[in-house]
Amino acid sequence: MNRQTKTKQAILDAALYLFHLKGFHATSLRDIGQKAQINPANIAYYFKNKNGLLEFCLTSYFEDYIDVLDRNVQVLDDKGPQECLMDLVRDILHFQAKNFLASSFIYGETALDSNLNREILSTYYMKENYYFQVVYEKGFKEKLFRHVSFPISMLQLKGQLSAPIIHARYSREVLHIFPQESYYIEKYIEDTIHFLHGTLFNNEPVRKLALS
Amino acid sequence: MNRQTKTKQAILDAALYLFHLKGFHATSLRDIGQKAQINPANIAYYFKNKNGLLEFCLTSYFEDYIDVLDRNVQVLDDKGPQECLMDLVRDILHFQAKNFLASSFIYGETALDSNLNREILSTYYMKENYYFQVVYEKGFKEKLFRHVSFPISMLQLKGQLSAPIIHARYSREVLHIFPQESYYIEKYIEDTIHFLHGTLFNNEPVRKLALS
DNA sequence: AGTTGTCGAGAACTAATTACAGGAATCCCG
DNA sequence: CGGGATTCCTGTAATTAGTTCTCGACAACT
Structure with missing residues (x-):
């Protein structure tokens, strides 16, 4: 697994976990970034924005x-x-x-x-x-x-x-x-x-x- | 129904409607105020804060x-x-x-x-x-x-x-x-x-x- | 007049998004 | 084979927008 798919997966894992825990609107990209140990700007890089992440x-x-x-x-x-x-x-x-x-x-x-x-x-x-x-x-x-x-x-x-x-x-x-x-x-x-x-x-x- | 219970009920109706529509976190007090035709400050007056409204x-x-x-x-x-x-x-x-x-x-x-x-x-x-x-x-x-x-x-x-x-x-x-x-x-x-x-x-x- | 209810403005805060710059990996051409 | 160029990836920081909540003033009942 290269670097790209690794961070992407980390984001997805963190996002899914937090969405399930608090719901979509209640979780911020900051929360996800913190949980996934990456910078919130990365989420924009991979999924464009919060909605892109949801859609994915x-x-x-x-x-x-x-x-x-x-x-x-x-x-x-x-x-x-x-x-x-x-x-x-x-x-x-x-x-x-x-x-x-x-x-x-x-x-x-x-x-x-x-x-x-x-x-x-x-x-x-x-x-x-x-x-x-x-x-x-x-x-x-x-x-x-x-x-x-x-x-x-x-x-x-x-x-x-x-x-x-x-x-x-x-x-x-x-x-x-x-x-x-x-x-x-x-x-x-x-x-x-x-x-x-x-x-x-x-x-x-x-x-x-x-x-x- | 006096003024008090009237606005309170209006707030509750609007809140419930919007919660059901968008979820708790996705609805702002402004939304509720607008829907209920009252000032958002009233929500604080009756329910202390957003969580109080939810609890009620x-x-x-x-x-x-x-x-x-x-x-x-x-x-x-x-x-x-x-x-x-x-x-x-x-x-x-x-x-x-x-x-x-x-x-x-x-x-x-x-x-x-x-x-x-x-x-x-x-x-x-x-x-x-x-x-x-x-x-x-x-x-x-x-x-x-x-x-x-x-x-x-x-x-x-x-x-x-x-x-x-x-x-x-x-x-x-x-x-x-x-x-x-x-x-x-x-x-x-x-x-x-x-x-x-x-x-x-x-x-x-x-x-x-x-x-x- | 005093209590109760309503309003508008704004402070304090948190959010998403964007711009940009530094670094890593990869590729290409000498 | 090697070094520079290019592309890809990551982090910082600033912008913009939206949120709750407070506070003091105003209105309306009693």
């Missing part, structure tokens, strides 16, 4: 995210909609855990109506929605999914997927579970899939969870 | 929220845990829809790790958790709830409850559903209760959703 963070995150979706949906016909959706859930939750800092900061920002990054987010939302819609439609067509409302089911699923990130502090401090530890991630994945079986899939769960 | 927003919101929980859990023994939890879901979703601006801003802020309002939030999280735990425990004891992990189930439920707020823009722009309209609220409540039947409650749903 967002786009590189979403590129990878869309990639995860794309890879999964490409094998939709082989796996069938149920397997495909389960794998999507698995991969998305893994992806979010791996990119925890970025995920939590992005979820936090998107809760707001801010028009700062509206265009960027809109684009990726549309893409994300497209992939899920394809899976759902195949599921409906083959009668493997119950006849539920796609938007509502999608919104529920989004809630499930975002919960370990958005409520991370709540999880840690109150529930005493640690949504970044692989034990809990696997457990949460299992339960999210169970949720799909309970609300969306037509046939019985392949592997039942413990029932009392 | 948070505490008054959570007071009401805890009130909703409390009222429901007080009649736990009469209704039984299933009915009680369903009514909780109903009332919480209604409450959030009614206080949409505050809800979305607070969810946005709590996704971050900010230690600004850590103490306030911690307190209310603990309370919230207490009420749910009481309901769950009765449900477990009377074998009306399946033998699931409370923290994980709770996290899932939190995800369900926060989704219409956090993903409000996604809902509107991509899914074309409007999580503030009573039609969708009722529909979403129905589906959330269905989620409880599918993942938590032991007996069959009282009123089945359309199955294909």
